[in-house]
Amino acid sequence: MIGLLAAVAISATAFGFDAYFADASGNKIQGIWEGSRFYVVVNDPEKGACGIDEFTADLVIFDFKTGAYIEETDEVFREFEAGSGIYFWVDDAGNKQAIKVGDRYWDAPAALPPTGPDQQYQWTHILGDSLWAEGDWIYLDEDTDPDADGETDALPELKEVARVDYANYGPTYPELAGTAPVVGRFENMDTLVLIVADDTDERNIDQDQVKIVDTVATLTVSPTQLAYGCAGVCENITVTINDPDENLDCDKVDYVPFFLIINPGSWNPVQTNSATNFCMLKKWGGTDASGDVWGNYIQWYNIYNPERYIEYPGWFATTNVLPVVFFAHETDVSSGVFEYNFGNLENLMEALGLDPDVTGDRFVPGTTIAFYYLDPNDFDDFTLATAVVGDRPHSETYLTDANGVPVTQVKIGHTGLYVRVYDADANIEACCCDSVVVHLCDPHGEDDSEYWEIDEVSANSGIFASLSGMPLLPVWDAVGGYQLVFDSWTFEAFNEDTIYARYNSVVYTQESLNALGDGNPNDDLFPPVIDTDASRYQPWDVSFDLVKVYDTQVFSISMPTSRGCGENYVTTGEHKMRFVTCSGTPITGEVPLGGELGIEVTDPDQNENPLLREQVFGGWNKDADQTEGADTAANGNDEEEDSAPIWDLTATAENNVTAAADLMTPDGAISGGVDLDVLSITDIPATVKVFMWNAQRGTWERLDLRETGVNTGVFRSTTCVLVADSAHPGDGNLGSQAGDTIMAFYQDPSNHSDIAIISIKVTEGGAAGVTPPSPPTVAFDAAQYNPGDVVTITVTDVVYEGYDEISSEEGAVLVLKDATGAVLESWNSIPALSGSQFRVSYTLPEDVALGTITATYTDPADPDRTDDATAQVVAAELSDVTGISVVPNPFSTSTEFRIQAEPSGAVADSIAVTIYDLLGKKVAEVSGSDTDRVSWTGESLRNGAYIYVAVVEGADQVWTFRGFVYIKR
Known part of the structure; x- marks a missing residue:
């Protein structure tokens, strides 16, 4: 008993290890604004109860999309309230470690926008804390930028891409090359993942995630109709941008860039690749003040370049190289609303370098002025507005x-x-x-x-x-x-x-x-x-x-729509990814060593064809190949197109990795750390985007997902992964040991910010770790039926949740029997209704035996999983009798006198039939009760015609019918 209690205590200690992102008070958070700080907390009640005031652990925090990460080993976690079990990650001075998520460099007067290319880095988004590394991942089209130098060479054509670590900002921006403040960034909507590994107990590894808040920007320009010669009368031309997630600091006025183009797309490029519209500007960068094409695409590190121009086709007299970028200032330090006041139309011309007193500089009537806003840290957040000159x-x-x-x-x-x-x-x-x-x-x-x-x-x-x-x-x-x-x-x-x-x-x-x-x-x-x-x-x-x-x-x-000041967080979130068994049964709690694991992901935007049951290939980054060197430049690492810092690939000639830049998460509590295997347990080469990983052993497997049905948006792994195999550990299985932590990762191919991570513990002590699925149930849609009614039978079986049907090629899945035990109907396939419900319908025969009917369901994959339901078939309540049917007539051996009842199938309280010969002599009499018919054999009467008189009683009424019946032997 003592040993058993000790084992339970140890298990509770290991599995009570809960690591998460938190606020300064230790409360769990799910969303964080860029520019805010988070804390890392471990909740371990057993440590707290044992009087342990601190312990050391390894941790990593990373952004799958940009590659930004923190990797620290032997860090101290300290309890600030004795016995609470709440441990904060602390710095060298013993203070709670506060990690900032994004910032601006602010190496300039904070009220002034940049005035030259050398100042743009003062405003660009940066990582925000010296502990962060990398964060400079970009997928580059290899037609667009084959040298990975930031310069545009061509347009996408051949479907070739490389993920590069963009440490080189190109010859266009030599002043930025290697500049620490702009080494990387985060993007709104990105997911930060945390993994903490306890140095004192290798079983204690846990994960968490937090979203970076993303708001949708709006841009308005007022007025939208512009006129000359109305100074002091006309409303000033004001551009207003509402983008709360660009309010990075409540103590400083932020600036955001916006772009202005006259009649965009209405002329041919004056010189090769000279931009005429916003998308060309984004791809080629516009020109400098002298009209020379920049030739580089706009990215997070150069969007604040103020020396960006558009060359127009001789429309103006003074100059045709006009500025395209302006900087709107925040209306106050915490508003998230940005404005730029051009003044009147003449003032706007002056801002563009034109002379309103020169006739040849004036905009022709009808001129369209387009204003564009691209969130400098979130390029999917784009909007525009226009104003026109005159009323054309x-x-x-x-x-x-x-x-x-x-x-x-x-x-x-x-x-x-x-x-x-x-x-x-x-x-x-x-x-x-x-x-x-x-x-x-x-x-x-x-x-x-x-x-x-x-x-x-x-x-x-x-x-x-x-x-x-x-x-x-x-x-x-x-x-x-x-x-x-x-x-x-x-x-x-x-x-x-x-x-x-x-x-x-x-x-x-x-x-x-x-x-x-x-x-x-x-x-x-x-x-x-x-x-x-x-x-x-x-x-x-x-x-x-x-x-x-x-x-x-x-x-x-x-997502909140406004920020406010202070450390505001989102405290609730929803997770639509879970572990399942091979048959799709959800797994909660733990998984036994002899168990199996798959995953199920609900991601409706991956339901990209409503007529097709779709697949998500776990290696959708197909060009990533550890056996292939870079196709681009030294910083264009095809072999590193992975989920770093998950992968820890030591530099070897075999795998073509030139530096161990992509770090494993985390080193763990095993001496020497744990490297992720280069090959999966089925010899799939790294890297992949959907996978399962044993955090203690470094074993992993790619997971491919298949939609559970047409148009469901629910995807389930096509195979499951064996947790362990004692005879062949790690060979076709994860080689897990009791107490291990198994994690699963998912990255949406159509939105690289959409990332999810889940984890599950491997059970210690041989206890069942898989919650058995709920047993199936069978239900009729009513407790009682009449002959001829439609019976609807619903089967609920969570094992088949999301399937199109439950079917078997070997026998019936559902059987319906009447009161005598005879089979009325059987089904080899039951179509899905919704979720885990499946339904069939059946029409009872008019002559079905009255009494109990039984529906029995048997799981085609497990005959021991079965259920049945019963209902009663009773005669319908009589309301009217419209006649008597004699069947057969004539007859040789026997006939039946059947009432024509309403509703059909109803029975009478009594039926009495008297038979007379043609002279009026009574020759026979038959009767019955609680029935809809009586029978007569004709006894020993000779062939011929006879008269019958039928008296029917029921529903407090009496009906009398007469007719002929014929004997023909």
């Missing part, structure tokens, strides 16, 4: 559904993209249908750009629409990997992104139109060439529309 009529553009109804949200794989344009000026040929071109763009920067020719819906209408949709597809296909190609007339995007449509009332050369959609954006005909000599060249007429891409998060929090 403009076109209108809408992103719609297939029926032409404007939409604000689209879903990858489901809705596609449809565009509708209203422009009477583009109706050139009254007799025929004309066509126009729209530009579709996702300014996230790792997404698509398409020019699309659409037709007039009918001659002389001036309404243009894409009568067929452009497929909306993922940049990273869940099976096929990287798919981005410009100019393909398919649109690749990420969930959560913003897509805009832009229409310019201009004409394009036929050669350019002929090349659209050919999948070759590098043929010098993309973007298409504008025919500036055409009769319809209206560069001032530009119209836009925006949509967001549907997104769900496996680990999600309720």
Whole structure:
């Protein structure tokens, strides 16, 4: 008994180890604002009860998307309230370690925006704490940047990509190369993962996660109609940006960049790669003040570069190289609202370097001024607004559904993209249908750009629409990997992104139109060439529309819409990932050594085809190959396209890793640390994005997920992983030992911020760790039926939750029997109703035996899992008798006198039938009670006709019927 109690105590100690992100008081948090600090806490009641005031542990904290991480060993965790069991990670001075998540460099007067390229790093987002490392991961298209130097070479065409550790900021920004403050960053919506390993007990390893708060920005410009010559009368032109997640410090006024382009997309580039629209600006960077093209794409580390210009095509007299970026200041230190006041229209011209007194500098009537905002730390957060000069009529553009109804949200794989344009000026040929071109763009920067020719819906209408949709597809296909190609007339995007449509009332050369959609954006005909000599060249007429891409998060929090000051946190979250058995039964608590593990993920935005049962390939980052060197430059490490710092790959010639930069989580309590195996337990090479890992042993396995049914959005691992095998530890199994911690990781291919982690303990002492599934149940939809009724039978079995059906090829799954034990019906397949419920229906025969019917269900995978239900079949209550049927008539041996009852199947209290010969002599009499019929054999009467008189009683009524019955022997 003493030994047993000791074992229980040890088990409780090990499994009571709960590590989590916390506030300064030790309360668990689920969401954190960028710029805030978190604490790391371990709740271990057993340590507290034993009087242990501190212990040491290893820990890692990491961001799967950007690669930012902290890895520390032998760190002290201290109890501040004796006996509480709440232990804080402390610094060398013994104070609670507060880790900041993101910041700005602030190496300048905080009230001033940057004034030169050398100052941009003063405002860019940084990691925020010296303990953070890396955080500079980028997926680079290898057409766009084959040298990984930050300079754009071409547009995406060949579907080749590399994940690089972007420590080199390129020759364009030599002053940033190696600058510690801008070594990395976090992004809004990212998930931070914590793993803590107790040095004093190797069984104590636990994980937690926290979301970085993400808000959706808005941008407005007021007024939207501008005029000259109204100084002091007209409202000042004010750009207002509401983006609370850019309020990084409640003690400082923040600045955010926004961009201004005149008549975007309405001219041909003045020189190669000189931007004419926002997406070109994002890809090529615009020019410097002298008009030289930067040639580098805008990223987090250079978005605050103030020396960024657009070169216009000779529209202005003073200069045609105009600034494109401006900096809006926060209205107060904690508002999260940013404003820029241009003054009147003349003042706006001056801000652009134009002279309002020079006629040739003035904007022509109808000029469209577009204002763009791209969250500097979250490029899927994009918005725009426009203002026009004068009151000239403009076109209108809408992103719609297939029926032409404007939409604000689209879903990858489901809705596609449809565009509708209203422009009477583009109706050139009254007799025929004309066509126009729209530009579709996702300014996230790792997404698509398409020019699309659409037709007039009918001659002389001036309404243009894409009568067929452009497929909306993922940049990273869940099976096929990287798919981005410009100019393909398919649109690749990420969930959560913003897509805009832009229409310019201009004409394009036929050669350019002929090349659209050919999948070759590098043929010098993309973007298409504008025919500036055409009769319809209206560069001032530009119209836009925006949509967001549907997104769900496996680990999600309720996102706040405002920040306030102080250390505000989100304290509740929802997790939609869990461990299951091979048959899909949820596992809670622990798993035994002889157990098996799979995972189930609910991620509706990965349901990208409502007609297909889909798959998420665990290695959707297909080009990541440990046996292949870099395809790009020294910092373009294909072999490191992994889930670092999970993988700890020591530099060897065999695996091509040149430095042990990607650290294991954490070293653990075993002497020398634990490296993750290079190969999985089934010899799959690292790296993968969905996997299971034993934190103590370093063994792991890739997990592929399959949707549980068409259009469910629930994905379950196609195979399960064996926890252990004593004969062959680690060979095809995780090689677990009692007390180990097994973790599972998931990263959404269509939103790399969507990350989830779960863990489970391996049971000690041989106790059952898997909660047995609830037994199946069978239920009728009613307790009582009448003959002829429809019977509905529902089977509930959690083992088959999410399946389309419960079926068996070897025998019946469900059997229905009547009161005599005869089989009425059996089913080899029961279709799903919802969740774990399955249902069939059956119509009872009119002559079914009255009494108890029984439905019996048997699990096709486990005959011992069975259940049954019963119901009663009773005759219906009689309301009327409309006649008597004699069956058969004539007869030879016997016949029945049956009442024609309402409702059908009802019985009478009594039936009495008297038979007479044709002379009126009574020759026979038969009767019955509680029945719907009586029978007569004819006894020894001769052949011939006889008269019957039937008297029926029931429902407090009496009915009398007469007729003939014939004997024919």
